[in-house]
Amino acid sequence: MTEPVVDYAEVLTRYEPVLGLEVHVELATASKMFCGCATEFGAAPNTQTCPVCLGLPGALPVSNDTALASIVRIGLALNCTIAADSRFARKNYFYPDMPKDFQISQYDEPLCTDGWLDVPVVDPESQTDGVIRVGIERVHMEEDTGKLTHAGSTGRIHDAGYSLVDYNRSGIPLVEIVTRPITATGALAPQVARAYVTQLRDLLRALAVSDVRMEQGSLRCDVNVSLAPIGATAWGTRTETKNVNSLRSVERAVRYEMSRQAARLDAGQSIVQETRHFHEADGTTSAGRSKEQAEDYRYFPEPDLVPIQPDPAWVARLREDLPAAPHLRREQLHAEWGFTAAEMRDVVNAGAVELIAATVAAGTTPAGARKWWLGELARRATQLGVSAADLPITPAAVARIEQLVDAGTLTDTLARQVIEGVLAGEGEPDAVIAARDLQVVGGDGELGVAVDAALAAEPEVVERIRAGKHAAVGVIVGAVMKQTRGRADAARVRALVFERLGVVDEAAG
Amino acid sequence: MVDDSGIQGEATISEQEVRHLAHLARLALTDDEVAHFTGQLGAILHAVSEVARVDRTGVTPMSHAVALANVTRPDLVTASLPVAEVLAAAPAAEDDRFRVPRILGEAP
Numbered sequence: 178m179t180e181p182v183v184d185y186a187e188v189l190t191r192y193e194p195v196l197g198l199e200v201h202v203e204l205a206t207a208s209k210m211f212c213g214c215a216t217e218f219g220a221a222p223n224t225q226t227c228p229v230c231l232g233l234p235g236a237l238p239v240s241n242d243t244a245l246a247s248i249v250r251i252g253l254a255l256n257c258t259i260a261a262d263s264r265f266a267r268k269n270y271f272y273p274d275m276p277k278d279f280q281i282s283q284y285d286e287p288l289c290t291d292g293w294l295d296v297p298v299v300d301p302e303s304q305t306d307g308v309i310r311v312g313i314e315r316v317h318m319e320e321d322t323g324k325l326t327h328a329g330s331t332g333r334i335h336d337a338g339y340s341l342v343d344y345n346r347s348g349i350p351l352v353e354i355v356t357r358p359i360t361a362t363g364a365l366a367p368q369v370a371r372a373y374v375t376q377l378r379d380l381l382r383a384l385a386v387s388d389v390r391m392e393q394g395s396l397r398c399d400v401n402v403s404l405a406p407i408g409a410t411a412w413g414t415r416t417e418t419k420n421v422n423s424l425r426s427v428e429r430a431v432r433y434e435m436s437r438q439a440a441r442l443d444a445g446q447s448i449v450q451e452t453r454h455f456h457e458a459d460g461t462t463s464a465g466r467s468k469e470q471a472e473d474y475r476y477f478p479e480p481d482l483v484p485i486q487p488d489p490a491w492v493a494r495l496r497e498d499l500p501a502a503p504h505l506r507r508e509q510l511h512a513e514w515g516f517t518a519a520e521m522r523d524v525v526n527a528g529a530v531e532l533i534a535a536t537v538a539a540g541t542t543p544a545g546a547r548k549w550w551l552g553e554l555a556r557r558a559t560q561l562g563v564s565a566a567d568l569p570i571t572p573a574a575v576a577r578i579e580q581l582v583d584a585g586t587l588t589d590t591l592a593r594q595v596i597e598g599v600l601a602g603e604g605e606p607d608a609v610i611a612a613r614d615l616q617v618v619g620g621d622g623e624l625g626v627a628v629d630a631a632l633a634a635e636p637e638v639v640e641r642i643r644a645g646k647h648a649a650v651g652v653i654v655g656a657v658m659k660q661t662r663g664r665a666d667a668a669r670v671r672a673l674v675f676e677r678l679g680v681v682d683e684a685a686g
Numbered sequence: 687m688v689d690d691s692g693i694q695g696e697a698t699i700s701e702q703e704v705r706h707l708a709h710l711a712r713l714a715l716t717d718d719e720v721a722h723f724t725g726q727l728g729a730i731l732h733a734v735s736e737v738a739r740v741d742r743t744g745v746t747p748m749s750h751a752v753a754l755a756n757v758t759r760p761d762l763v764t765a766s767l768p769v770a771e772v773l774a775a776a777p778a779a780e781d782d783r784f785r786v787p788r789i790l791g792e793a794p
Contacts, residue, residue: 206761213764222782223772227764231772243761264749271712273786327788341783344772473710478749486755 179461182436183443186364188404192442194366194435195412196359197401198311198373198427202352202387203321203394204247210320210350211238211281211482218393222343230320230348232277238481244350245288246495247386248318249487251352252289253496254380255313262486263288265318265479273342274322282353284476287317288485295504296376298369299526311373312357323347352386358412366402366435371428374398375528376503378424378566382531383500391422392567398427400455402434404442413438414448418462421455424528424564429460437462510534514543527551528564535572536579545579546572553593557600570599577606588666591615618661627665628673631656642678650674698728 209216212229228236252259266284292313299306323344354377362369378389378396389396403415416438418430438448452465500506507530511521514533524530529550536546550565554575558565578595581587587595587610598609610616618624631653632639641649650671657670675682704724708715715723766772769782778785 208761208763213759213762214766215763221769223769223784224782225766226772227766231767231775233775239757239759241761242758245758262755269710273784325786326783338788339778340786340788341780342786343783473706475710480750483750483752483754483757488756 180437181440181444182433183439185432185436188435188439189364191407192404192413192435192439193360193407193409194362194431195403195405195415196356196362196366196370196431197415198356198359198370199399199401199417200354200374200377201321201397201399202251202354202381202389203396204244204350204352205385205387205395206241206243206247206350208241209348210241210244210318211348212236214345214348216349218388218395220345223345225345226347230276231344232275238281238479240482240485241350244318245485245487247350247384248288248316248352249492250384250495250499251354251381251386252292252316253492254384254499255289255292255294255316255354257289257292257313257316259487259492260286260288260290262286262484264484265482266476267479268319268474268476270474273340274325275347276323276344280320280322281479281482282319282476283317287315288487289316290314292316294373294376294380296369296372297504297525298365298372300365301368302364309359309362309369309372311359311369314355314357316352316354319351319353321346321349321351367428367431370400370431371424374427375424375564379528379531380503382535382566383503383506390567391424392563392569394422397422400427400430400434402431402438403448404435404438406442413442414450416448416451416453416462418453418455419465422457423562423567425562426455426457426460430455430462433460433462506530514547516543516547520547523551527555528566529555532566532572532575536576539573539576541576541579541583545583546575549575549579549596553596557596568600569602570596574599574606581606581610585666586616588617588664590663591617594663614664616664617666618664624657624661624665624669624673625677627657627660628653628670628677631660632674632677639678642674642680647680647682699724699731 203216206216208214209225209230212227214225214227214230217225229238249259263283264286265281266286267279268282268284269279271278294311294313296309296311297306298309323342324346326341326343356373359366359369359373374396378391381387381389381396387395391397398421400418400421401415402418403413405411405413416434418434421427421430434453441448449464453462454465455462501509507521507525510530510533514521514537516524524533524547527550529547532550533543533546536550537543554565554568554570558568561568578587578592581595582589582592594613594615595606595609598604598613599606603609603612618627634656635652638649638652642653653674654667654670657665658667671682701720701724704720704727705715708720773779773782773784776784
């Protein structure tokens with residue numbers, strides 16, 4: 178059922194939006210928050226569980242020190258105050274995603290409070306750059322929940338009467354980052370929301386605390402939106418759209434909610450404070466659980482965990498080890514990479530700064546890394562409607578591909594096929610090359626045989642080339658490519674043809 | 687009754703609060719049970735509120751019985767349980783996962 182909406186431009190003539198963003202990020206620790214179970218993504222169901230994360234009686238949680246260091250680093254990078262004394266709390270609720278019937282979280286004593294993040298925002302109308310400072314209310318530590326598969330969604334379960342639960346994710350360290358209300362953005366609200374999540378994701382990637390993969394759920398965003406008539410002193414009632422799983426969806430969810438809420442307000446209806454779901458297919462949201470009957474979590478201090486009192490000297494050391502602030506880091510990388518201002522701007526706009534940095538760190542030239550992330554991979558990302566960072570390929574894999582191209586083992590055409598294989602989940606580059614047999618036909622011996630065969634099959638073409646019609650060489654190159662299933666280097670084939678015929682290539686040199 | 691510390695000395699609980707707690711705990715109570723437990727819970731709260739008589743001058747509120755902080759473990763992977771043992775306590779299982787009644791609506 179589609180709800181009425183108001184044209185976006187018209188919304189801004191009557192209403193001012195207020196945004197709030199809650200980002201959950203799974204930390205990339207080896208073990209879970211309160212037990213030693215592994216955290217590997219995609220493991221067989223319930224193979225990474227133990228009495229602690231299954232909530233069995235008598236099991237005692239103990240905090241993961243790396244996770245605590247990670248959240249303090251996140252807090253420091255977001256300019257937060259690190260609490261001198263912080264506690265865990267139980268958030269009580271009944272839902273089968275938590276076997277304990279409560280989630281260990283933080284309530285009134287979070288580890289980090291009162292910070293901010295400067296977010297670069299480009300105005301799509303004027304193409305001017307600006308910076309918006311987003312206030313951070315709190316950053317707190319909690320544990321992730323298990324994963325439910327509802328009947329029917331697997332295609333195998335026909336009985337709609339039950340759900341299946343995998344607790345591998347239950348207990349993975351989760352950091353929640355909550356903004357203060359973001360006001361006075363006007364028409365830029367959707368772009369600001371997207372830019373904030375983008376900037377936060379880049380920051381988290383630079384801190385190396387999380388995989389920040391939205392499509393795998395290691396970074397998830399809840400989007401709060403409300404509207405108030407222009408000039409009003411009080412804010413409107415907000416809705417919370419849950420688990421928006423791509424940067425583009427964050428922008429679309431804000432835009433849609435503004436248009437939907439405006440239509441209700443125009444019609445004299447009230448906004449219901451509720452949880453909503455975002456629908457990727459058509460960019461709409463729909464009502465979920467209503468808040469008034471829920472949210473009585475009876476938080477109380479977690480008796481099984483002692484307080485966290487960060488040692489100021491430890492916090493100071495973590496602060497010293499922080500990477501440079503994003504804009505300083507960009508300036509530093511720009512100088513190191515030697516890109517032109519225009520090239521660097523494209524890299525920043527594509528959200529590829531940290532991807533290229535990671536690829537260079539894995540052993541390529543900056544230009545080589547840029548070529549793939551802004552070329553083939555950007556094209557694939559656009560096709561799939563995701564950001565390049567959300568493609569299922571790692572900077573290390575991209576570096577490997579570029580190294581093979583550089584060594585002449587792959588042509589660009591073959592490299593694109595390797596990328597296709599990696600994105601299709603066929604494995605790392607070397608596995609894809611082996612499985613698809615994608616190496617360049619090596620050595621002039623094997624290539625020579627193919628060239629000779631093609632020349633012998635096309636005596637008329639050979640005569641034309643000898644007569645000076647050099648463009649005809651394309652026929653021979655095409656035949657060799659067909660013979661080698663595209664695995665030959667076209668320039669090398671062309672050179673071999675002229676060499677065989679004793680003709681000087683007018684296009685060479 | 688409020689003692690000189692400002693803490694309620696005569697703790698009570700209303701039937702309405704008991705009904706709300708029963709709902710949160712997914713307990714279906716009859717009216718008789720609500721009346722019965724309201725009396726019992728009130729008596730327990732009253733007994734616990736005795737602590738309010740103690741002179742607490744200079745005592746910092748604490749959430750824990752032991753004076754410890756920063757108990758942590760290194761980020762090392764230890765063995766998980768075999769799946770058969772994990773599922774041994776499940777009322778029902780399928781495809782190595784816990785099988786639970788379908789919950790309408792979504793997680794909090």
